[in-house]
Amino acid sequence: MPTTRAKFDYIIIGGGSAGCVLANRLSADSNNRVCLLETGPHDNTPLVSTPIGVIGLMDSKKYNWMFNSEPEPTQNDRIIYCPRGKVLGGSSAVNAMLYTRGTPSDYNHWASLGNKGWAYEDILPYFKSTQHQERGADDYHGSDGELNVAEGRSNHPLGETLLEACRQAGYSDNVDFNGAQQEGIGYYQVTQINGERCSAARAFLHPISERDNLTIITEAKVARILIEDKQAQGVEYLHQGELQILNAAKEVILSAGSFGSPQLLMLSGIGPKEELKQHQISVNHNLPGVGGNLQEHIDIITVNESKKANTVALRPVGMAKMVKDIWQYISQRKGFLTTSIVEAGGFIKSKPELNDPDMQLQFIPLVMEDHGRKKSTLLTYGYSLHNCLLRPKSRGRVSLHNNDFQQDPKIELNMLSHPDDLTAMVEAVKINLNIFSQQAFDDGRGKSIFPSKAKLTDEEIEGFVREKANHVYHPVGTCKMGEDKDAVVNDRLQVHGIKGLRVVDASIMPTLVGGNTNSPTIMIAAKAAEMILADNVI
Ligand SMILES: Cc1cc2nc3c(=O)[nH]c(=O)nc-3n(C[C@H](O)[C@H](O)[C@H](O)COP(=O)(O)OP(=O)(O)OC[C@H]3O[C@@H](n4cnc5c(N)ncnc54)[C@H](O)[C@@H]3O)c2cc1C
Numbered sequence: 001m002p003t004t005r006a007k008f009d010y011i012i013i014g015g016g017s018a019g020c021v022l023a024n025r026l027s028a029d030s031n032n033r034v035c036l037l038e039t040g041p042h043d044n045t046p047l048v049s050t051p052i053g054v055i056g057l058m059d060s061k062k063y064n065w066m067f068n069s070e071p072e073p074t075q076n077d078r079i080i081y082c083p084r085g086k087v088l089g090g091s092s093a094v095n096a097m098l099y100t101r102g103t104p105s106d107y108n109h110w111a112s113l114g115n116k117g118w119a120y121e122d123i124l125p126y127f128k129s130t131q132h133q134e135r136g137a138d139d140y141h142g143s144d145g146e147l148n149v150a151e152g153r154s155n156h157p158l159g160e161t162l163l164e165a166c167r168q169a170g171y172s173d174n175v176d177f178n179g180a181q182q183e184g185i186g187y188y189q190v191t192q193i194n195g196e197r198c199s200a201a202r203a204f205l206h207p208i209s210e211r212d213n214l215t216i217i218t219e220a221k222v223a224r225i226l227i228e229d230k231q232a233q234g235v236e237y238l239h240q241g242e243l244q245i246l247n248a249a250k251e252v253i254l255s256a257g258s259f260g261s262p263q264l265l266m267l268s269g270i271g272p273k274e275e276l277k278q279h280q281i282s283v284n285h286n287l288p289g290v291g292g293n294l295q296e297h298i299d300i301i302t303v304n305e306s307k308k309a310n311t312v313a314l315r316p317v318g319m320a321k322m323v324k325d326i327w328q329y330i331s332q333r334k335g336f337l338t339t340s341i342v343e344a345g346g347f348i349k350s351k352p353e354l355n356d357p358d359m360q361l362q363f364i365p366l367v368m369e370d371h372g373r374k375k376s377t378l379l380t381y382g383y384s385l386h387n388c389l390l391r392p393k394s395r396g397r398v399s400l401h402n403n404d405f406q407q408d409p410k411i412e413l414n415m416l417s418h419p420d421d422l423t424a425m426v427e428a429v430k431i432n433l434n435i436f437s438q439q440a441f442d443d444g445r446g447k448s449i450f451p452s453k454a455k456l457t458d459e460e461i462e463g464f465v466r467e468k469a470n471h472v473y474h475p476v477g478t479c480k481m482g483e484d485k486d487a488v489v490n491d492r493l494q495v496h497g498i499k500g501l502r503v504v505d506a507s508i509m510p511t512l513v514g515g516n517t518n519s520p521t522i523m524i525a526a527k528a529a530e531m532i533l534a535d536n537v538i
Helices: 017-026 051-057 104-112 120-129 157-168 200-208 257-267 273-278 316-332 375-379 419-436 458-468 518-535
Strands: 003-013 034-037 067-072 078-082 131-133 147-151 184-187 214-217 220-228 231-239 242-254 298-306 344-348 359-364 382-389 397-399 410-412 445-450 501-503
Touching: 003 017, 003 231, 017 034, 017 200, 017 518, 104 120, 120 131, 120 518, 147 200, 157 184, 157 344, 157 359, 157 382, 157 419, 220 242, 220 257, 242 257, 242 518, 257 397, 298 419, 298 458, 359 419, 382 419, 419 445, 419 458
Parallel strands: 003 034, 003 242, 034 214, 067 410, 131 147, 242 501
Antiparallel strands: 067 078, 184 344, 220 231, 231 242, 298 382, 298 445, 344 359, 359 382, 397 410
C-alpha cells in the first residue's frame, strides 16, 4: 500500500528543460506549494557542467535513459539509439548546447492550426524573457532572463575551413541564426555561462532551490497520475524503494519529455483505448492521439578522412594537445573542453525558391560514428558534417511494451517513411559532398569514409541514407496541441477531457520547428507557467 505524503498545489513530473522553468515560475509566489519530481539524480557533477562531458553523457547509464527504437523497417531494420537526459536539467543537461529557435513561420504555422496565442509575435516575448543574451538585448533577444546565451569559447580551426568551404559553395554568412533571418552559415551561440554548461537546472533551478515553498525530489520515478472522475488528483511514485502518493490541490503538470509524457499518460489510463486495453490498463479517458505524431529531425552525417593531424583524435599529437586543453579549461574556462562538439554550421535552403531554410548543417572536427559511442573511430583524423531535414513529413509513434512503469516506452521513429523525406536526404548528402569538395578542404582532404566514396549514383546515395540516417535528438509532437481528433492538449496545454492535468514539454509541439528544440521547450514552459497561474487565480 503506497504511503500518502504531503499535499502540494502543483506537482511537476520531470525536472528537464520544461520542468525546471515551471518549478521556477510557479514557486515565485511563496503562497504556491510546488513539488518537482525527477527520476534522475542531482546534476552536481563535472560531467554535466563541463561542456565536453557531452561525449561521456552520451552513454552514461546514470544520467541518460539510453532508449532504443524498435527495429525500423524504413531503415534496414536498424535499432536507432535515442538518448535523453535523466538528471536534473533533463536533456538540457546532456545536450549539445546549441541555442537556436526555428523560424517565425514555424510558430505562425502552429497558430494557423487553431492554437491561439502561439504565433511568432505571441511567443517571441517568452524567448526574450527567459534569455540572457551576452551580446545584449535587441528586437529579438533579451538580457534579463536566466538562460545564458554565449559565444563558443573553443573555435576549432577546422570550423573556419568548413565555413570557407560553405562560402565557396555559395552560402552566405549569418552572425545571428535567431535574428532577422535564419538563413546562412556561421558559429552557433551556446547555452553556457563562463565556459560551463548552462542547463535548464543551472539557469532556472539552482538559483531558487532554497525556496521554502519548493520541494525537489530526485531519484523519484512517477509510476502513474491518479485520476478520479476525470480529474487529476495527484501522483504515485517510486522513491527509495517505496511507492508513495502525493496529492495536488491545483494541478499535476506532466513534463517528462516526448517519450516519457505519452508513456505516463497511457500508464494512467489516458490514451488510445485499444492500446490501454491490450495492456490491461483501465481506461480513464480515450484519447487516440496520445503517443502519435512523433517527429524527429532526420539526419545524415558525411565523414571525411584528413591527411593532416588537424582534427580531434586519440593519437599522440591529439593526446598532447588534450593535456594543454585540460589546463586551459582549469585555468581560464576556455579551449576545447568548452566545446559543444558542434561549433560551426548553419541553416541552408536546398532549393532557392523556398521561403525558409529546410536543412541544418552541424560540423564536427572528428570522425563521428554511432552518436560518438564508437570510440575506435577517434584513432583516425577526420571531420564530419551533419545535415538534418528541418521539417520532415514522416511520423512515428510512442506506445507501451506492457503496463510496467519501469519498462522503457516503445519507440517507432518511422523516419524516411514519407518518400519526400528520402528524396530530401539524398539531396542533403549531395550538398555535404559538394561542401567537402570545395577548395578550402583541398589542403589535407583524405578519402571519404561515409559514404565510402565521394561520387555515387542517386540509388547508391539512397542506400547509404537508409543504412546511416539517424536523428539529432529532437523528438516532439507525441502529446500535440490542437483541437483535432489526434490532439492531446488544448492551446492552454490542458489535457483534453481531464481536469487539473497539463502537459508542458517538447511533446506538445504540433509540428517540429526548424531548429534545435531546447530553447523552444523553455519558451513553451515560460508561457505555460503564465497560463497556469492565470487559470488558478481564485
Ligand atoms: C544528446 C542530445 C543533444 C541535443 N542537443 C541539443 C542542442 O544542441 N540544442 C538544443 O536546443 N536542443 C538539443 N537537444 C534537444 C533538447 O535538449 C530537448 O528538446 C529538450 O531538452 C526537451 O525538453 P523536455 O522538457 O521536453 O524534456 P527533457 O529535458 O528530456 O525532460 C524530461 C525529464 O523528465 C524526467 N522524467 C521522465 N520520466 C519521468 C518519470 N516517470 N518520473 C519522473 N521524472 C521523469 C526525465 O528524467 C527528464 O529529466 C538535444 C537533446 C539530446 C538528448
